[in-house]
Each structure stands twice: as structure tokens, then as C-alpha cells.
Amino acid sequence: MSSPSYHTNSLCKYLVILGAVAVSSIFVFFNQTYTISESFYGNIFTIKCQKRLLQPKETATNLSHLMYVTGDDDSLFFVDNLVDVLSKYDHTRQHYIGTNSETIKSNAYFGFNMGFGGAGYALSYALVEALVVKLDECVEKYHFIWAVDMIQSLCLADLGVDLTLEKGFHQMDLFGDISGLLSSHTTAPLLSLHHFATVSPLFPGMDRPGSVLHIMKAANVDQSRMLQQSICHVRASNWTFSVSWGYSVHIYEKIFPRSYLKLPIETFRPWYRGRPPVFMFNTRPVSRDPCEAPHWFFFDSIEKENDGVVTSYTRKFIRNMTSCSFSGNISADPIASIRVFSPKTPRQGRKVECCDVEYEGDVATMRLRDCRRDEIIA
Numbered sequence: 001m002s003s004p005s006y007h008t009n010s011l012c013k014y015l016v017i018l019g020a021v022a023v024s025s026i027f028v029f030f031n032q033t034y035t036i037s038e039s040f041y042g043n044i045f046t047i048k049c050q051k052r053l054l055q056p057k058e059t060a061t062n063l064s065h066l067m068y069v070t071g072d073d074d075s076l077f078f079v080d081n082l083v084d085v086l087s088k089y090d091h092t093r094q095h096y097i098g099t100n101s102e103t104i105k106s107n108a109y110f111g112f113n114m115g116f117g118g119a120g121y122a123l124s125y126a127l128v129e130a131l132v133v134k135l136d137e138c139v140e141k142y143h144f145i146w147a148v149d150m151i152q153s154l155c156l157a158d159l160g161v162d163l164t165l166e167k168g169f170h171q172m173d174l175f176g177d178i179s180g181l182l183s184s185h186t187t188a189p190l191l192s193l194h195h196f197a198t199v200s201p202l203f204p205g206m207d208r209p210g211s212v213l214h215i216m217k218a219a220n221v222d223q224s225r226m227l228q229q230s231i232c233h234v235r236a237s238n239w240t241f242s243v244s245w246g247y248s249v250h251i252y253e254k255i256f257p258r259s260y261l262k263l264p265i266e267t268f269r270p271w272y273r274g275r276p277p278v279f280m281f282n283t284r285p286v287s288r289d290p291c292e293a294p295h296w297f298f299f300d301s302i303e304k305e306n307d308g309v310v311t312s313y314t315r316k317f318i319r320n321m322t323s324c325s326f327s328g329n330i331s332a333d334p335i336a337s338i339r340v341f342s343p344k345t346p347r348q349g350r351k352v353e354c355c356d357v358e359y360e361g362d363v364a365t366m367r368l369r370d371c372r373r374d375e376i377i378a
Helices: 038-053 079-086 102-111 125-141 150-160 208-219
Strands: 004-010 014-018 025-031 067-072 096-098 121-124 163-167 174-176 231-234 237-243 247-252 269-270 295-306 307-315 337-343 353-360 362-369
Touching: 014 163, 067 079, 067 125, 102 163, 125 150, 231 362, 237 337, 237 353, 237 362, 247 337, 295 337
Parallel strands: 025 067, 096 163, 231 353, 337 362
Antiparallel strands: 004 014, 014 025, 067 121, 096 121, 174 269, 231 237, 237 247, 247 295, 295 307, 307 337, 353 362
């Protein structure tokens, strides 16, 4: 991956990250925030800047594989994962790749078939070639729409190209604490996070910039496992461990199946309040039941070893509950830290990893591994 460079003119500024690898190359550009009184004109400037960058003479057209990814100036991209995911698409065919919002109302307002710009979306080189020719005409047709990503989705629809969903992009139209969402991430590779100003810092006791730098410590070592959930059980104690790699570990004082723990705990709020359902996915409520409420541990450090990687997670706050009184259960209060050993080899595709766990004193140790044939995570 080459070093970031800036591409500027009087109307726009873009951070350009150009990555050239054997299987794919991507061209990433970010919409700069504008201080212009009329949002329509600001968005027209943005589109013009995009058009300039999309012109063949402005891009490295000699690269054999090329995709274009756009996002906002508060979007965080996981570029290694982006390259891996986009490499499966043929750049000579017309592809529009992204995601919609986590909330139903945002999608109803902007469009369920729109790739939200803050989450980021990708255009194949073949689609860019077709779009540039028709962009001025399309902008004039939809001049009454203020959202750039909405205009672009309509232009692409008129070209006969619909959105292909990749669930690793995240628009994050949410308020407050998103730890529940990040602790039960989909099996799709993590591609982006957005709207850091409207959500709490990712880690307790850190500010927003510090929390972003902290999560990137793990991402810079192994992006393929970022936020990937693995679940294992200690049946002698009736405990369930759930790790979101590089972010958090939960201990439940009861045996729970993966079908339940894959649902995010609703620690967050939607932008638009209303009668449920409000989210595009199922959730589970925050609970004060000691058999359902987890002990929370957050990512603390990472180190490489000869045969793999070790991430450490520490308890940031006391649960302040009695232990689960379910028959045979043991309190997990004494556990202060958890070490998670993961293989040196990257996680493959959307494959779920299983794990084994043991503990001694106040430290628990988890080891990620391939799931055995027909292994049931329950």
C-alpha cells in the first residue's frame, strides 16, 4: 500500500489512497465537508470534484484492476479488507457495491437501494466509464435532490445498475454507545465505520480520536479478524465466552447458543425514534438479569508470537450484579483479564472460527481454531 497523498483544487480536497496488489487496486476518495450556505451548490461542487477524479487522465488507468471507493471525511476504512473483498468483483463489469443504513427510517427516506456515502461505496472501472459520460445530464435531471449519494444511486439505476450489498460497510446512523453492535458483528469482513461524532467513543475512558487509534492497533496486525465473533463454553462453570476480535470479550454466567449471541445488545439508539421495528436487523435488549447480562472486557493490547497473535482484554467496570443463580453456575467476577490466541494465518472469507477456553485465577485464555466438522456452537 502506498503512502496517502492529497489531490486538491479550488473546489475540493480529497485524501487519495492508492493500493496496488496482485489481485486488485482501489482508488479511495473522501468528500470534504463544505461551509457553503446552500447545500445544493455544495453538493454540485462535490459531484464535479468526483467527476474530475473519475476522468481517466486523473487516475492510474494503467493498473490492471481498478475500483473506486468514496466516503465522507469522517469515514474510517479498513483498506486491507477492502482490497480483499473488492478483488472478487470483475472490474470490467459494472458493479455498484455498498450498503444501506442500519435504520429503517433512513432507508425509507433515502432509498433501500442506495449505497450510503458515509459507509462508503465502490464503483467498478467499467461503471465509472459509463457514469462519467452521463453525469452532467443526470445531475441536471435530479437537481432538486440535495444528497450526493442519492443522486448517484439514481444515476446508476438509470444506467441499469443496482446496488450489491456488502455488510462490512457501516453507515452508523446511530446515537450513543455502539459497543453492543460492535460486539456482535456480522461474519462479513469489517470495511468501514462512520459518524464518530454522534456515537460515544469506541472504548470506555478514551476520547474519540484515541479510541480510533486504539482499535487500529489491532486492525494493523490482522484486519481479517476485526470484530469477528467466536463463541465457546466452559460447561463445568456454565459460562459462555464471546469474543469480538480486536474489540471486546463477553462472559455470560449461563450457556447460550450462537443463534442468540449473534444478535447485538441494543446499547445504541436510532437517529429517528418511532415504533419498532426501527433497525434493519434483530437485536436483544440490555438486561439487568445476571444470567443474561454479560461481564464486559475491552481490547487492551496486542502482540505477535511465533505461532500466532495474542490480544488482551481487560475489565473496565464492575458488573454490579449478583451471580446467576441458575443451577450449578459460578460467578465470573474474579476474572480480570482475558488473553485470546489467534492463528498467524488470516481468517478465510466469512468462515466462523470456534474456540476453546480455560482459566486459572483471575486470567482466562481463549484459543481460536477451525470449527470441527458438524460442530454445534451451543
